[in-house]
Amino acid sequence: MTDKPESVGREVLFEVVEGHIGVVRLNRPDRRNAVNGDVAAAMDWIVKRTEADPDIRVVILASSSDAAFCAGADLSEISKGRGHLLSTPDGGFGGLATAKREKPWIAAVNNHALAGGCELALSCDMIVAAEGASFGLPEVKRGLYAGAGGVFRLTRRLPAAIAYELVATGDPIGAPRAHALGLVNRLVPVDKVLDEAIALAKAISVNAPLSVRESLKVARMSFDMPESELWKISNQTSAVVFSSEDAKEGPVAFLEKRAPVWKGR
Numbered sequence: 001m002t003d004k005p006e007s008v009g010r011e012v013l014f015e016v017v018e019g020h021i022g023v024v025r026l027n028r029p030d031r032r033n034a035v036n037g038d039v040a041a042a043m044d045w046i047v048k049r050t051e052a053d054p055d056i057r058v059v060i061l062a063s064s065s066d067a068a069f070c071a072g073a074d075l076s077e078i079s080k081g082r083g084h085l086l087s088t089p090d091g092g093f094g095g096l097a098t099a100k101r102e103k104p105w106i107a108a109v110n111n112h113a114l115a116g117g118c119e120l121a122l123s124c125d126m127i128v129a130a131e132g133a134s135f136g137l138p139e140v141k142r143g144l145y146a147g148a149g150g151v152f153r154l155t156r157r158l159p160a161a162i163a164y165e166l167v168a169t170g171d172p173i174g175a176p177r178a179h180a181l182g183l184v185n186r187l188v189p190v191d192k193v194l195d196e197a198i199a200l201a202k203a204i205s206v207n208a209p210l211s212v213r214e215s216l217k218v219a220r221m222s223f224d225m226p227e228s229e230l231w232k233i234s235n236q237t238s239a240v241v242f243s244s245e246d247a248k249e250g251p252v253a254f255l256e257k258r259a260p261v262w263k264g265r
Contacts, residue, residue: 002045002048002253004045004049005029005038005041005042006038006054007038007039008045009040009179010042011027011028011036011038011041011042012025012038012042013025013041013064014042016055016056017198017200018045018198018202018205019205020055020056020057020058020136020205021056021057021059021060021201021202021205022050022053022056022059022060023059023062023198024043024057024059024060024062025064025068026039026063026069027064027069028060028066029064029065029067031071031074031095032067032068032070032071033063033064033065033069033070033071033117034070034071034072034074035070035074035086035150036074036082036085036086037077037082037085037086038088038090038203039084039086039090039094039095040085040086040088040093041088041093041094041095041244042054042165043091044088044090044091044095044099045095046059046094047091047096047101048090049239050101051103051172054264055101055214057101057103057104057105057204057205058083058103058104058105058106058196058201058207059104059105060105060106060107060108060197060198060201061096061105061107061120061121061124061143061171061191062108063108063109063110063111064192066110066190067111068111068117068118068207069107069110069112069119069133070094070113070117070121071111071112071114071115071116072115072117073093073116074086074116077252078100081240085250086248092148092149092194093116093119093120093147093148093149094116094120094123094133094145095148096123097119097122097123098149099149102216102217103122103209103212103213104126104204104212105124105125105130105215106125106128106185106197106200106201107120107121107123107125107127107197108126108193108197109127109129109130109133109135109175109184109193110129110194110243111122111132111133111190112133112134112136113135113136113140114135114137114138114172115136115138115139116146116148116181117136117151118136118146118150119137119146119148119153120147120148121135122149122150122153122154122157123149123153126185126198126200127176127178127183127184128184128186128187128188128196128209129179129186129187129188129193130187130188130190130193130202131176131188131190131214132177132185132187133174133175133190134172134173134175135166135172135173135252136166136170136171136172137150137154137166137167137170138170138171140167140168140169140170140253146167150184151167152240153222154167154183154222157182158178158182159181159184160182162181175187186200206259207243207262208244208246208247208250209262209264210241210244210246210248210250210262210264210265211241211244211247214240214241215237217237217262218230218233218234219239219242222235222249233251244265245263245265246260246263246264246265249261249262249263250260255257
């Protein structure tokens with residue numbers, strides 16, 4: 001792993017709560033958390049750090065202020081010829097969009113998630129959103145293109161016709177409608193967004209971490225492979241999980257009427 005960037009703890013805050021939950025907060029309130037090179041470098045490091053730490057089972061991506069979740073790319077950086085710094089070789093845009101990871105991420109969206117901000121939310125597996133939040137890809141209104149995965153990830157998370165409309169018009173969708181259509185997992189008042197994201201993370205983190213990671217790995221593949229291939233992968237995954245120490249611990253803990261002690265292996 002590369003050395004910890006100075007921007008961790010400055011442009012991006014990171015802490016571990018409840019023992020197993022990593023909480024990442026974008027911290028550029030004066031720029032509405034727009035992504036610059038420092039944010040991208042910090043996020044890239046945090047993704048690798050959380051993947052490597054066996055004690056961290058779930059990660060939450062949030063904002064340090066209620067002013068915005070993320071406004072996307074910092075256009076002032078692009079105007080200065082530093083646009084290439086907004087992506088990292090391993091993580092893509094914001095150090096997250098194309099990052100290889102096995103652990104679940106939850107976006108805690110307290111306000112508007114537009115352009116690259118929407119794409120960062122879509123890079124996560126689940127979304128908890130404030131009732132007043134919105135999601136959108138307004139790039140077409142500026143003659144640009146949402147190149148951090150938004151144009152195809154929206155179609156995987158929304159009915160196709162709705163996604164096509166959002167991509168082609170550039171208009172946002174409000175969080176209540178996004179929740180009704182399945183883009184948002186949980187819809188709450190703005191002051192409850194992080195608490196609800198932590199509650200969802202806790203519901204995940206009490207489960208066997210190896211089982212969660214392997215199950216999500218197969219679930220993510222469902223968009224890309226035919227069912228015949230998925231059966232092969234599923235059977236291989238079953239063999240890995242059922243031969244693990246946690247697969248022995250789970251039934252024993254159930255019979256002994258106690259909480260399981262997961263080893264993650």
